[in-house]
Amino acid sequence: MNCRSSTMHFVFIGFIMQSALMRSADTINCSQPTAESLLQALRESVFGKTEVRPVINPRTPTKIQLGFVLYAVLDVDEKAQILDTFIWLRFDWTIEGLSWDPVECGTDRITLPRKKLWRPDIVINEFISDNQAPKTYYLYLYNNGKAEDQLPVHVISSCNLDIYTFPFDIQNCTYTFSSYKHTIRDVQILFLEPVEATLKKSLKYMETKGEWQLTDMSARKSANSSYFNMDGLDRWDELVYNIVLKRRPTLYVVNLLIPSYCLITVDLCSFLLPPQKMDRSAFKMTLILGYTVFLLLMNDLLPVTGDTIPLISLLSLYIKSAGPKV
Numbered sequence: 001m002n003c004r005s006s007t008m009h010f011v012f013i014g015f016i017m018q019s020a021l022m023r024s025a026d027t028i029n030c031s032q033p034t035a036e037s038l039l040q041a042l043r044e045s046v047f048g049k050t051e052v053r054p055v056i057n058p059r060t061p062t063k064i065q066l067g068f069v070l071y072a073v074l075d076v077d078e079k080a081q082i083l084d085t086f087i088w089l090r091f092d093w094t095i096e097g098l099s100w101d102p103v104e105c106g107t108d109r110i111t112l113p114r115k116k117l118w119r120p121d122i123v124i125n126e127f128i129s130d131n132q133a134p135k136t137y138y139l140y141l142y143n144n145g146k147a148e149d150q151l152p153v154h155v156i157s158s159c160n161l162d163i164y165t166f167p168f169d170i171q172n173c174t175y176t177f178s179s180y181k182h183t184i185r186d187v188q189i190l191f192l193e194p195v196e197a198t199l200k201k202s203l204k205y206m207e208t209k210g211e212w213q214l215t216d217m218s219a220r221k222s223a224n225s226s227y228f229n230m231d232g233l234d235r236w237d238e239l240v241y242n243i244v245l246k247r248r249p250t251l252y253v254v255n256l257l258i259p260s261y262c263l264i265t266v267d268l269c270s271f272l273l274p275p276q277k278m279d280r281s282a283f284k285m286t287l288i289l290g291y292t293v294f295l296l297l298m299n300d301l302l303p304v305t306g307d308t309i310p311l312i313s314l315l316s317l318y319i320k321s322a323g324p325k326v
């Protein structure tokens with residue numbers, strides 16, 4: 001027997017023994033069917049391993065199932081190109097090899113402080129501010145090793161907002177969920193549920209009935225991003241959600257469009273007055289006053305961005321140029 005094959009044997013046996021050891025260490029036994037005894041058993045086998053991904057073979061990627069519900073659209077800031085929303089995020093993963101007998105331990109799931117376990121570092125790439133949502137502390141751990149984490153997130157995200165058709169504009173914003181550090185070799189992200197279900201739940205639970213209305217959502221899985229890897233071999237697994245929001249234009253129609261059309265109509269009709277009469281200039285002076293007030297109001301209502309102006313701004317151009325012609 002040559003030396004090389006005996007080394008191979010040794011490594012192989014060592015590997016089997018190691019995984020067998022790890023497996024038996026993770027299948028936990030409770031002395032009594034109480035939470036106390038389950039906790040004691042978990043303390044010995046799972047707690048304190050927050051630093052390493054819970055897999056038996058380090059080459060196995062951890063699969064994260066991710067889903068969310070869009071709970072509120074708080075603000076859309078055209079100038080800063082920011083979308084301000086609130087979501088309920090949920091992600092599930094599995095602690096490999098961990099299991100317990102629900103009869104022996106008295107329960108099939110237990111709540112645990114989040115910091116006791118390894119957690120994936122899921123982020124939304126468009127995120128540009130702190131999460132100001134209420135802090136939460138617990139997650140569920142199931143007897144088959146599944147961990148289920150859920151948390152509220154106040155998402156202040158960047159979005160490319162197009163205001164050309166204001167106030168009848170539709171915005172299409174993106175949330176890209178991915179692990180911040182783990183690449184596709186270590187962490188893979190899957191859909192917890194189809195995007196249709198996410199849309200349906202979001203429409204059901206959404207509390208805000210403000211200026212913006214959620215109309216559609218689409219999602220796809222992508223693994224094309226390789227931000228910092230110059231060789232491009234390691235990629236990040238991502239879930240890309242597109243969120244389509246439509247502005248409710250009533251406020252702007254009532255305060256902007258109707259008054260301006262009235263002013264313009266009255267202005268045009270004023271040419272029917274005989275020009276010699278004093279009445280016409282007095283009438284025009286009143287109109288100019290009306291225009292001025294209206295322009296001030298309009299400046300407050302119109303959104304501004306860097307390089308596009310809404311089409312409706314042409315109205316104000318018209319008023320500015322046509323107004324003073326007495």
Ligand SMILES: *[C@@H]1O[C@H](CO)[C@@H](O)[C@H](O)[C@H]1NC(C)=O
Binds near residue numbers: 024026027028029
């Ligand atoms: C739990 O019990 C099983 C079967 O009785 C045993 O194989 C395993 O080693 C035990 N696990 C621990 C952590 O004691």
Ligand SMILES: *[C@@H]1O[C@H](CO)[C@@H](O)[C@H](O)[C@H]1NC(C)=O
Binds near residue numbers: 216218
């Ligand atoms: C939103 O943008 C995505 C990607 O750019 C596109 O696939 C999708 O069709 C857009 N949705 C709408 C309603 O425009």
